[in-house]
Structures are given as structure tokens and as C-alpha cells.
Amino acid sequence: MKNIHADIITIGDELLYGQITDTNSQWISAELDKIGIRTKRKSSVSDKKEDIMEILAEAEKRSDIILITGGLGPTNDDITKKVLADYFKCELVLHEEALKDVTELFSRRGRELTELNRGQAFLPTACTYIPNRSGTAPGMWFEKNGKIFMSMPGVPYEMKDLMTQSVLPALKEYFKTPVIIHQLVKTTGIGESNLADLIKDWETQLPKVIKLAYLPSLGEVKLRLTASGENVDQLKIAINNELEKLRPIISDYIFGYTDESLEKILGDFLRSKKLTLATAESCTGGYLSHLFTSIPGSSDYFKGGIIAYHNEIKTNFLDVPEEDLLKYGAVSENAVTKMAEAVRLKMNTNIGVAVSGIAGPGGGTPEKPVGTVWMAYNDSRKTVTKKVILSTKREENIRMAAYSVLELIRKSI
Amino acid sequence: MKNIHADIITIGDELLYGQITDTNSQWISAELDKIGIRTKRKSSVSDKKEDIMEILAEAEKRSDIILITGGLGPTNDDITKKVLADYFKCELVLHEEALKDVTELFSRRGRELTELNRGQAFLPTACTYIPNRSGTAPGMWFEKNGKIFMSMPGVPYEMKDLMTQSVLPALKEYFKTPVIIHQLVKTTGIGESNLADLIKDWETQLPKVIKLAYLPSLGEVKLRLTASGENVDQLKIAINNELEKLRPIISDYIFGYTDESLEKILGDFLRSKKLTLATAESCTGGYLSHLFTSIPGSSDYFKGGIIAYHNEIKTNFLDVPEEDLLKYGAVSENAVTKMAEAVRLKMNTNIGVAVSGIAGPGGGTPEKPVGTVWMAYNDSRKTVTKKVILSTKREENIRMAAYSVLELIRKSI
Numbered sequence: 012m013k014n015i016h017a018d019i020i021t022i023g024d025e026l027l028y029g030q031i032t033d034t035n036s037q038w039i040s041a042e043l044d045k046i047g048i049r050t051k052r053k054s055s056v057s058d059k060k061e062d063i064m065e066i067l068a069e070a071e072k073r074s075d076i077i078l079i080t081g082g083l084g085p086t087n088d089d090i091t092k093k094v095l096a097d098y099f100k101c102e103l104v105l106h107e108e109a110l111k112d113v114t115e116l117f118s119r120r121g122r123e124l125t126e127l128n129r130g131q132a133f134l135p136t137a138c139t140y141i142p143n144r145s146g147t148a149p150g151m152w153f154e155k156n157g158k159i160f161m162s163m164p165g166v167p168y169e170m171k172d173l174m175t176q177s178v179l180p181a182l183k184e185y186f187k188t189p190v191i192i193h194q195l196v197k198t199t200g201i202g203e204s205n206l207a208d209l210i211k212d213w214e215t216q217l218p219k220v221i222k223l224a225y226l227p228s229l230g231e232v233k234l235r236l237t238a239s240g241e242n243v244d245q246l247k248i249a250i251n252n253e254l255e256k257l258r259p260i261i262s263d264y265i266f267g268y269t270d271e272s273l274e275k276i277l278g279d280f281l282r283s284k285k286l287t288l289a290t291a292e293s294c295t296g297g298y299l300s301h302l303f304t305s306i307p308g309s310s311d312y313f314k315g316g317i318i319a320y321h322n323e324i325k326t327n328f329l330d331v332p333e334e335d336l337l338k339y340g341a342v343s344e345n346a347v348t349k350m351a352e353a354v355r356l357k358m359n360t361n362i363g364v365a366v367s368g369i370a371g372p373g374g375g376t377p378e379k380p381v382g383t384v385w386m387a388y389n390d391s392r393k394t395v396t397k398k399v400i401l402s403t404k405r406e407e408n409i410r411m412a413a414y415s416v417l418e419l420i421r422k423s424i
Numbered sequence: 425m426k427n428i429h430a431d432i433i434t435i436g437d438e439l440l441y442g443q444i445t446d447t448n449s450q451w452i453s454a455e456l457d458k459i460g461i462r463t464k465r466k467s468s469v470s471d472k473k474e475d476i477m478e479i480l481a482e483a484e485k486r487s488d489i490i491l492i493t494g495g496l497g498p499t500n501d502d503i504t505k506k507v508l509a510d511y512f513k514c515e516l517v518l519h520e521e522a523l524k525d526v527t528e529l530f531s532r533r534g535r536e537l538t539e540l541n542r543g544q545a546f547l548p549t550a551c552t553y554i555p556n557r558s559g560t561a562p563g564m565w566f567e568k569n570g571k572i573f574m575s576m577p578g579v580p581y582e583m584k585d586l587m588t589q590s591v592l593p594a595l596k597e598y599f600k601t602p603v604i605i606h607q608l609v610k611t612t613g614i615g616e617s618n619l620a621d622l623i624k625d626w627e628t629q630l631p632k633v634i635k636l637a638y639l640p641s642l643g644e645v646k647l648r649l650t651a652s653g654e655n656v657d658q659l660k661i662a663i664n665n666e667l668e669k670l671r672p673i674i675s676d677y678i679f680g681y682t683d684e685s686l687e688k689i690l691g692d693f694l695r696s697k698k699l700t701l702a703t704a705e706s707c708t709g710g711y712l713s714h715l716f717t718s719i720p721g722s723s724d725y726f727k728g729g730i731i732a733y734h735n736e737i738k739t740n741f742l743d744v745p746e747e748d749l750l751k752y753g754a755v756s757e758n759a760v761t762k763m764a765e766a767v768r769l770k771m772n773t774n775i776g777v778a779v780s781g782i783a784g785p786g787g788g789t790p791e792k793p794v795g796t797v798w799m800a801y802n803d804s805r806k807t808v809t810k811k812v813i814l815s816t817k818r819e820e821n822i823r824m825a826a827y828s829v830l831e832l833i834r835k836s837i
Contacts, residue, residue, distance in 0.1 A: 026450075026453075026466065027453055027462070027463045027464070027465075027466070028453060028454070028457050028463070028637075029449075029450045029451065029452070029453035029454025029455070029456070029457055029463070030454070030637070030639055031450070032445065032447060032450045033446070033450070033466075034445060036442075036468070037439075037442045037444070037445045037446070038442065039442070040439075040440055040441060040442035041441070041442025041443070042442070043442075044441050044442055049440070050440045050441070050442070051440070051469075051470070051475070052440075052467060052468070052469055052475070052479075053439065053440070053446075053467065053468040054465060054466065054467045054468075055449075055465070055466040055467075056464075056465055057464075062464070062465070066465075069482070224441075224443070226443055290710075290731070292710075295714075295717075296713055296714055296716070296717025296718070296722075296726075297703075297705075297710030297711065297712070297713030297714040297717060297729065297731070298710065298714045298717075299710070300709055300710030300731045301708075301709055301710040301711045301714050301822075303709070303710075304708075304709025304710060304711075304731075304733060304822075305709070305818070305819065305822065307784070307785055307786065307818055308786065309709075309733075310733055310734065313709075313733050313734075314733055314734040314736065314737060315730065315731045315732050315733045315734055315737035315741070316710065316730075316731035316733075317728065317729075317730060317731075318703070318710070318713045318717075318728045318729040318730075318731070319728050320717060320722075320723055320726050320727055320728045320729075321723065321726075321727040321728055321771075323727065323771075323772070324727060324728035324771060327770075328728070328770075357740075357741075358734075358736075358737060359736070370717075371720070372720055373720065373721065405718070405720055406718065409714075409717075409718065
């Protein structure tokens with residue numbers, strides 16, 4: 012089967028001046044990849060007619076699908092719609108359905124439709140109107156010689172809504188893309204190259220129909236198995252066969268099979284077992300608790316935490332004796348063990364965790380360099396401790412230390 | 425003077441598959457903007473020869489400067505260097521100085537130079553070698569008909585180091601860019617459109633030599649005044665004149681004149697006054713403390729915090745009586761007032777702050793909808809409280825609530 016190629020075009024002066032990061036094109040290309048469409052080029056251009064006309068012509072030559080975001084606001088500096096009308100040599104006319112939708116959106120928000128926003132219901136006659144349920148800028152679908160142009164607003168959640176609800180299904184249908192099945196395997200506690208070494212033999216024997224991708228991010232490496240073909244049941248069987256072989260090789264590191272984060276998976280587990288947790292943080296300074304509490308409903312299992320940045324707080328709130336701090340230091344197995352147990356008992360939870368380390372850039376010594384982190388897990392039956400040496404970068408150390416604690420909890424409960 | 429235009433090209437399959445976000449091109453375009461060079465186009469292409477050749481030719485037509493990142497690794501899938509040699513119709517030969525530099529880098533890291541990494545010292549004869557002090561992939565500078573091509577590694581900190589140390593100064597020199605002076609004015613506690621309204625008259629009377637940009641981000645709006653011309657002293661005077669006029673109009677909202685964050689500026693202030701601070705967080709769940717502790721040296725003034733997620737913790741650790749929680753609720757002026765004072769007294773600090781709100785998506789009521797947040801500042805002389813109603817989105821509420829507390833501290837100390 013011939014490859015289907017896409018060009019992604021993001022439009023806006025603010026992208027060219029470096030005022031904002033374009034996250035739309037990454038999200039779009041990842042979604043296209045999932046349905047077997049290959050992104051050939053990503054481009055950002057300014058809100059200038061000649062620049063937009065130029066990239067449209069280039070993209071049309073190269074790709075089957077041209078996805079465009081941005082430049083659809085009601086103000087004069089947003090010109091994408093006018094340029095599209097010129098590109099497709101047609102007029103802008105009032106679209107009754109678009110007008111009805113934008114009027115309704117305003118009345119839901121308790122506002123009168125302004126003349127400026129009424130203008131948003133004018134569309135190029137060459138396009139098919141694709142309703143945008145979460146904003147005032149309509150989606151526009153153009154067909155030309157078997158190629159598709161789709162213009163969407165630049166606001167990420169509006170664009171994502173349009174893509175998910177309308178554009179991706181329509182592209183699948185239009186280009187009759189093959190059936191594609193993905194299976195994620197999320198791992199933590201092992202780096203990308205070590206993981207690759209470990210599963211080398213398994214990877215070599217994978218059938219041609221299955222492709223493997225390594226998707227590393229901070230604290231985890233995601234494996235993605237992709238099978239594409241005609242028959243969905245056969246593909247599912249093929250994926251499951253490989254999963255069965257893979258599981259025993261890396262069972263120590265697998266924490267999930269969906270795109271949920273480790274803090275979400277741990278939280279769901281704690282809730283299902285009716286367990287509660289409290290944190291005692293030094294070097295992570297609140298970031299570990301933030302990971303837990305960023306999950307909706309985390310109050311079901313997360314009761315609270317002590318951020319014991321100063322040693323005085325470790326002593327007064329978490330019962331780490333001053334003489335211990337002098338003898339072993341605040342970054343020690345002794346300190347985190349006492350902190351984890353104290354926070355569990357004082358906050359009356361099933362589990363207490365503690366973390367203390369040298370985030371840097373200052374504070375390192377030859378024995379305890381920057382990046383040294385001690386952590387402890389404690390429940391009524393046991394204490395598990397772990398020491399890691401991370402990087403020299405403060406921000407990375409804070410994040411990695413917090414993820415290491417999540418990993419310690421996962422292995423200990 | 426004629427505008428100098430740049431194309432920024434990022435190379436790598438992982439960009440086209442949507443596996444990583446390209447942050448390089450934003451950083452580069454922002455730096456170019458500061459020296460008066462306009463980015464005309466940003467493009468991402470895969471590690472395929474024909475795709476790279478195509479974009480190079482397009483960019484050469486359009487721009488004076490072509491900045492390229494990525495595809496310079498030692499492995500076979502990285503082909504940028506070979507393609508550049510083809511594009512400039514020259515050979516790759518061993519570059520003695522590059523070999524010396526990469527050998528030294530390896531020996532500093534206590535490792536032997538591998539054959540693969542030795543290959544990184546082969547450079548196209550058409551280029552000028554630009555040393556990369558923080559990695560093994562060399563920078564390459566090409567000149568062709570008055571246009572500059574510069575190839576850099578994709579690793580952000582290596583690229584930034586090369587740009588700052590070598591490329592930006594060389595471009596300024598080569599293109600004799602005008603003198604440009606920037607002055608930031610950082611504001612918080614006011615939205616972009618209200619700020620624009622407030623300074624409308626001042627903005628209208630700005631001399632032509634000064635341009636104004638609004639750079640909004642979560643919790644703040646940055647104003648950037650840019651003056652460009654020939655004479656640096658005159659420009660400085662012009663900027664200062666306008667700053668003097670602007671200051672009284674928005675003095676309530678200004679918190680800084682450099683690119684430092686509010687948490688950094690507050691931290692420096694606390695240190696200089698030898699003041700200490702403790703936090704009592706409910707809805708922000710550790711994020712407020714994380715903002716403080718992400719700053720190196722924050723242990724000078726940040727002693728610790730209590731994350732009182734569960735009401736039991738608010739009562740047992742922060743002395744909010746159970747009957748108060750029943751009567752006023754946990755999201756109330758009563759609760760945050762008691763929490764802020766208790767954490768200050770118990771952690772023995774000069775300042776205590778507290779925040780309690782409904783982050784959502786659940787937990788809202790008609791009287792206290794999702795996004796309702798109460799916060800308090802307390803020192804030995806006074807308590808200041810504030811209520812805000814933020815958004816319906818959990819993540820945004822957590823972040824905005826934390827920034828609102830920083831803003832409350834700024835106004836109260």
C-alpha cells in the first residue's frame with residue numbers, strides 16, 4: 012500500500028517571534044502516526060499572505076493531506092481564511108449553519124454576538140464546514156485533486172476536539188487507511204539502552220507485521236507495539252502473542268499497558284485497596300505531593316504531607332533526633348526511615364514515604380555528591396529504603412527523585 | 425535597512441512521528457528576534473536525504489540565514505553532515521582540530537574514543553569548524569553567496585551553548601545588525617487586555633524607535649520594550665524615558681525588570697531581609713512549595729510546609745477546629761487564616777501562607793464553584809486574605825492558585 016503523507020502547517024507571528032512553543036504539530040503528528048499517516052513536513056509561517064500562499068503550494072506538491080492550524084481569530088491580523096479563499100479561488104460567504112452555531116455558543120456563554128464574531132461565520136465557498144463545538148472559529152475541509160486541506164483553530168483544545176471528533180475519522184475513511192492496532196507497555200526503573208539490550212532477542216524475532224517504538228520520557232520508557240493490516244482479530248492475536256513473550260523478560264519494570272501515568276495507576280491501586288498515604292519530603296520540596304495531587308480524586312488516598320526542608324522541621328515534625336542528623340546527615344537511610352514512619356503514624360495513614368537528597372547545584376560533598384537521594388517506604392509491616400545517584404541538574408534531580416519514590420512505592424506495596 | 429531573514433530547520437524522524445516536542449526552534453527564533461533577525465519559516469523534516477536537500481534549497485531561496493539542528497549523532501540514522509557535504513558539493517575529511525577536541529572531551533569523561541565517535545571529526549571541506557564545548561557533534565558554518573548556513577546538534581543545551589558563544593555574535597558581525605536594546609517589565613495580577621487598556625495612551629505616544637510586545641504566560645504578562653538604531657546611549661535614554669512614564673501607571677502590577685521569575689525575586693527579597701517562610705497548602709497540594717524550592721538556595725528562607733489535603737490534617741497539624749470546618753468549610757477565609765498563622769508559629773518562621781480551594785473537576789457547589797480559592801498571608805503584625813475564582817480546569821487551578829499566593833506575598837511584605 013502506498014504511504015499517505017501529511018504536511019502540518021502552523022500559522023502565527025507569535026510562533027516566528029519565538030513567543031510561544033508550537034505543541035499542536037507534535038500532537039497532530041503523533042495522532043496521524045497512530046492511524047498510519049506519515050508526517051512529511053512541519054512548517055510554521057507568519058500571518059502574511061505571501062508566506063501562507065507559498066507554504067500551501069509547496070505542501071500541495073508534497074503531501075496528500077495538509078493540516079493547518081491558527082490564524083482564524085476574529086481580528087484583522089488573522090488572515091488564514093481569506094488566504095484560503097484566494098488559494099482556492101473562491102469567495103467568502105455567510106454560512107447559515109456556522110452562524111447558527113456561533114450564535115448559540117455566544118448565547119450559552121450569556122453573551123451577545125458581536126459584529127466581529129459574526130464575521131467568523133463567513134466561509135470560503137469551496138470548503139465543507141466542520142463545526143467547532145468548543146470555540147467560535149469553524150473548521151474548514153477542502154478537497155482538491157484527491158488531496159485534503161483542513162484548516163483548524165490554533166487553540167490546542169479546540170483543535171484537538173475537532174481532530175478527534177471529525178478530522179481523524181474522516182481521513183481514515185477518505186484514504187482507506189489500514190487497520191492499525193497499538194499496544195503500550197510502560198516501564199520504569201530501567202533506561203532506554205538497558206531495556207533495548209534486555210529485549211534484543213525478542214525484538215529480532217518480531218513478525219514483520221509488528222513494529223516496535225521506544226518512547227522515553229523522564230522517569231519512564233514506553234514501548235509501543237504497532238500492528239497494521241486488514242484483519243483486526245488477527246492483528247490482536249499477533250500483538251497478544253508477542254506481549255506474552257515480552258512480559259516475563261521485563262516483568263520487574265512494567266507498570267502499565269495504557270497511557271496512564273504511574274501516579275494515576277498507583278492512586279487507582281491505593282483507592283481499590285482502601286489504602287491511604289502521606290509524604291515527608293525534603294529535596295523534592297513538594298513536587299512528589301504535587302504529582303499525587305495533580306490526579307483528580309486523589310483526596311481518596313492522599314491525606315497530606317510534611318515538607319521538611321530545614322533540619323529543624325525534620326526534628327520537630329518528623330521525630331528525627333538532632334544527634335542522628337549530626338551523625339548520619341539529613342541525606343541518609345537513617346533520616347528517611349524515621350521520616351517515613353513518623354509521617355505515617357502522625358497522619359494516621361497506611362503508608363508513609365520519605366525522600367531526602369542533594370538537589371544541587373550546591374551542597375554536594377565527595378561522599379555525597381549532588382544528585383545523591385535517599386528514600387524510604389513504610390507501612391505497618393515493613394520499611395524499604397533505596398539510594399540513587401541522579402544528575403548534577405537541580406530541576407532534573409527534583410523530578411527524577413519524585414519518580415524514583417513512585418517506583419519504590421510500586422515495588423513495595 | 426533591509427530585513428535579515430532566517431529559516432530554522434529541525435531534523436529528526438522523532439519530530440515527524442510526534443515523539444518529541446521541538447523546543448529548539450522557539451528558543452532560536454526568540455534569540456534571533458532579540459538581535460533584529462526575523463524568522464521567516466520554521467520547518468521540521470525527517471532524517472531522509474531527499475527531504476533535507478529539498479528544504480535546504482527552499483530555505484536558501486527565501487532567507488539570508490539558515491540555522492539547522494539535529495541529525496549529527498554518530499550512528500547511521502543521523503545523516504545531516506553527509507547531506508550537507510552533498511549540498512555543498514564537497515567531501516568529508518578528517519578535521520584535525522575537531523578530532524583533538526572530541527578526543528579531549530572523551531578523556532575528560534574518562535572514556536576511550538570509539539571508532540564511531542572518531543567519525544564525528546570528519547567534516548565537509550566547505551565548512552568552517554565551530555567547536556562544540558559540551559558535546560561530540562561539531563558545529564559547521566557555511567557561506568554561500570552572502571548567505572549563512574549553520575548546522576548544530578539537536579541536544580538543546582549543546583545547541584544553546586553554540587548559539588550563545590559563537591553563532592549569535594558571528595551573525596551580528598556578519599550581517600552588521602543594528603544595535604538593539606530590550607527592556608522587560610514583568611507584571612502580575614492583571615490580564616493582558618486590561619493591561620493593554622491601562623497603558624493605551626502611553627503606548628500610542630511611544631516614539632517610532634521603540635516597539636512594544638506583550639508576552640503573556642501563566643500568572644504574568646511580560647512587556648518588552650525594544651529600541652533599535654545606531655547609538656546605544658541614545659537608545660538607552662529613550663527606553664528609560666518611556667519607562668519613567670510607564671512606571672506610575674502600572675506600579676501596582678510590576679514585580680521586576682529582568683527575566684527572573686516571581687518566586688526567584690521573592691526569594692531574593694526574603695534572603696536580603698533575613699526573613700523565613702512556611703506554607704500550608706490544601707488545593708495546591710505541594711505545587712506552591714515546589715515553586716519556592718525549585719530555586720537554588722531556597723533553603724535560606726524556605727523552612728518547610730504542611731500539605732493538609734485531608735481535613736483531619738488541617739485540624740491536627742494546623743489547629744483549624746473541626747467545628748469551624750463544619751461551619752465555614754475548608755475553603756474559607758476562616759480556614760486559611762488559621763492555617764497561615766499556625767504554620768508560621770509551628771515552623772517558627774517570619775511569614776506563614778496558606779491556600780485552600782476547589783481545584784476540580786469535582787467538589788464544586790453553587791456557592792463555591794470549582795476554581796474558588798481562598799488564601800492568606802500572615803506575619804507577626806498582620807494577616808492579609810484574598811479570594812479568587814479561577815477556571816474549571818484542575819491543572820490550571822493548581823498552578824494559578826500557587827501564582828496567586830506568590831502575588832499575595834509580594835503585595836503583603
